[in-house]
Amino acid sequence: xxxxxxxxxxxxxxxxxxxxxxxxxxxxxxxxxxxxxxxxxxxxxxxxxxxxxxxxxxxxxxxxxxxxxxxxxxxxxxxxxxxxxxxxxxxxxxxxxxxxxxxxxxxxxxxxxxxxxxxxxxxxxxxxxxxxxxxxxxxxxxxxxxxxxxxxxxxxxxx
Numbered sequence: 001x002x003x004x005x006x007x008x009x010x011x012x013x014x015x016x017x018x019x020x021x022x023x024x025x026x027x028x029x030x031x032x033x034x035x036x037x038x039x040x041x042x043x044x045x046x047x048x049x050x051x052x053x054x055x056x057x058x059x060x061x062x063x064x065x066x067x068x069x070x071x072x073x074x075x076x077x078x079x080x081x082x083x084x085x086x087x088x089x090x091x092x093x094x095x096x097x098x099x100x101x102x103x104x105x106x107x108x109x110x111x112x113x114x115x116x117x118x119x120x121x122x123x124x125x126x127x128x129x130x131x132x133x134x135x136x137x138x139x140x141x142x143x144x145x146x147x148x149x150x151x152x153x154x155x156x157x158x159x
Contacts, residue, residue, distance in 0.1 A: 038071070039075070041129060045071060045099060046069050049064055057112070058108075060103060060106050092126065092129075099122055100123035
């Protein structure tokens with residue numbers, strides 16, 4: 001019986017190239033800007049009941065606190081572990097949409113002008129940032145695939 005020594009999967013050339021591509025994508029100014037804005041948005045969402053002044057509505061205050069912390073955790077690690085967290089951006093987009101509808105869905109009479117305005121604006125910004133984070137990975141993968149095949153990315157333009 002002949003024994004063969006195989007390298008661990010972590011050393012596979014395709015996997016190493018994928019990790020290097022994700023590291024390059026996380027180092028771009030666009031990815032860093034999205035991460036920073038996402039952290040600020042999540043922090044504001046978590047603290048918005050006390051900043052905007054609807055902390056008396058406990059169900060919405062707790063909902064915003066939990067949603068803001070979850071949003072920060074999902075998109076906050078974008079730069080440090082991009083390969084693992086970029087797909088979590090879709091979950092962050094769901095949190096942004098939830099933030100928009102929360103004043104009408106949570107228990108109690110919490111749909112007041114301040115809470116609605118704050119949640120709609122914050123939810124829209126959170127959703128757009130999450131979609132930008134999700135598309136950054138796709139755009140980067142498309143660019144890499146096009147350059148390996150000798151083609152330019154369609155959005156690169158003629159410069």
